[in-house]
Amino acid sequence: MFPNAQGRALALLNRVAQSHWPDRLKLRKTLEKLLYGGARAGFNLAARRSRQQSHSVRAGELFDLSLSDEQRMLVEMLEAFAQETLRPAAHEADARGAVPAGLLNQAHALGLVHYGVGEELGGMAGEGAILTNALMAEALSKGDLSLAAALLVPLSAANCIRRWASPEQQAAWLPAFLDGRSVPRMAIAVNEPTVLFDPHKLSTRAQRKRDHYLLNGEKCLVLDGLDASRIIVAANTDNGTALFLIDAGSKGLELRPEPAMGLRSCGTARVRLKGVQVPLERRLAAVDFDYQAFLDLGHLAWCALALGTAQAALDYVIGYCNERMAFGELISHRQGVAFMVADIAVELDAMRLMVWRACARADRVEAFQRESYLARLLCAEKAMKIGTDAVQLLGGHGFTQEHPAERWYRDLRAIAVMSGGLHL
Template identity: 65%
Template sequence: MSVDVQGPALSVLSKVAQADWPDRLNLRKPFEKFIYTGSRASFRMMAERSASKPRSDRPRTDDLFDLSLSEEQQMLVDMLQGFALEVLRPAAHEADAQALVPAALLNQASELGLAFYGVGEAQGGMAGERTVLSNALITESLAQGDFSLAAALLLPLSAANCIRRWGSPAQQAELLPAFVGETGAPAYALAVTEPAMLADPKSPATRARKRGKHYILDGDKALVLGGLQASRLIVAAKASDGPALFVVEASSKGVSRRAEPAMGLKACGLARIQLKGVKVPASQRLAGADFDFQAFLDYSALAFCALAVGTGQAALDYVVPYCNERQAFGEPISHRQGVAFMIADIAIELESMRMLLWRACALAESGKPFHREAYLARLLCAEKAMKIGCDAVQLLGGHGFTQEHPVERWYRDLRSVAVLAGGLHL
């Protein structure tokens, strides 16, 4: 580990080690192991640097599609799953009811230092070049606690990934250090989805007109995750030379926001944002004329796929013990073929979703074309995630319709996979 990376890595490790929730989750020993090996590669993986070197447990070639996780990846997954199940899930019902992420939960999540994984080493973070699969693992693990809370907590990481991937060196040097500062990551939101019927995300209706050293933005954005609380927006708009991204101060003249309650994702604070003659410096346009907007959308699609896989796994893990314990006609309902086959279908569909997601991520972080795989993953996840949510509700019968069990909330959240575009970024 380089000297530049070792300092931030150990700083994050120290923050996590001093937190009180690892004791409640019985994760103190894993954290001690992280700290003890902090000068080696343990936290390197959590910043994805280990993705660029051979796996320690078996040889790897660039032509091999390897589904096994490295030791560091598995430790990261175990840690975040513990946080998701013991911290996010108990808080999810109230967050959904209040349509707000509790401040205490935001503070606990900041102790994880997720934004560090999206900031490059030059700006004080720990993200390497090959980070996509591990970002998907982070997303999937958190989503096992709750889809909506996971999406809300991943907004800083998404914004950092977006700036690191598409920003110029000057923009990265200006914007990324704040994500790894002592005061915590700034509140960003990605404004991409638009309210028009059958809106095509590849062709934004929001317009960006060049006026001297500024751009003038006009348009509407819908279902913006975290849009009400964000201090900065990353807005997708159509410029004269094609789609582009702009970093916009949420307090800018001409920006108006209002709550946009929806069927699901209530804890995310969904917002409708109107941009009317918003003046943005040309220096705040990310990337240039060669910006690959389709790749930007593909990375977003993979983020929602990872959320769908994680929540689908949560649903499967929830219905299996329920059906084994629920008695009907003197035996567990899981003994009925109609129930057993439905659970088996969930498991099969979930593995298919995960394989397509991981395949697309593996290609993306290897620098290979991945649009086809991302499209297939999005297509499958959009369809099967809704079916998994629906089947989970069905398996619980009348209980599935009530808020006594989380499956009704997961069902509502999973439907968003087929609706949203661009709100997150792996």
């Protein structure tokens, strides 16, 4: 009946419990403690073997929510950085419309961009890179969404090159990201200033000439566009959409500030292209370039930022509601408040599961377009609702800059309108 070790231990423990001789010899507690420890050790061993066997199952058969030790340590480090460094600097950065130079240097010292360079070139983008990047975005945005987005632009550019450039282009462009002294400032431009913008219907065109392309069009809400030395631009060609790496100082390329409702720390910019000549070798030339996957990974990056900021909002309103007194009692004791906080927690868990599942499928090189679409649909709607509810729960305080809720509200509204700019 009990063919295994823990089964035999349980059977023996049961017989000892029913016997009288341990009482006569005053050994019951000693024996039960010994047998209980053996049974527990057996169960622990079985659990470890079960986990090992489960990990040996083909990856495609499982959706594993457990994180690796490296991922957990990375998240803990970045969450500490977000709380201790990003959160205190967020208000001033939002007011100035720029990331402090010292903060950029601190972020570069963390080596975030190394997770966008392949291991063969000396980077750390290995197995599970997409989920790892999403976890990094989520952890950083717990400090501030806009600052997190700005700090992740170099990593996004490296990811874009690693995934969609040819091996020769990767070897030429990616090593610069590993130079600890100066990380390249590259931006990604997809959004266009059109009503109901559809990234599948780009107005920006790239016309092939003999030894170059001519690019014409306009891009908006380009993160870190004003300070970027190069810009990765999505444009239509005669054979589909392609990505081009353009020097910011190219003739015919114009940059100007484009302040927005949120994402102020990112220094969003408007980019105009008027007959910009781009050499043929500056077209990202991966053999299997998939524009839809490029968009999906960008959307998941924004979803990951929404997760961290929504979590920060939830943690903040819980503390506020448990301290704020009104009419002689804590406002958290009122059902209208408690139910709203509970709804935020439920929606946040749903968002996280959707995003993590999409990332896990992408890491396993499985189809993830459906999962990415559903994750973005959910995050775009619920992130705005969470931002609104956070302001509402703080009452009049939510409307002031004394509390970060109004800034989170403005930033979270960007999730529904941004395409590109970031890339997992």
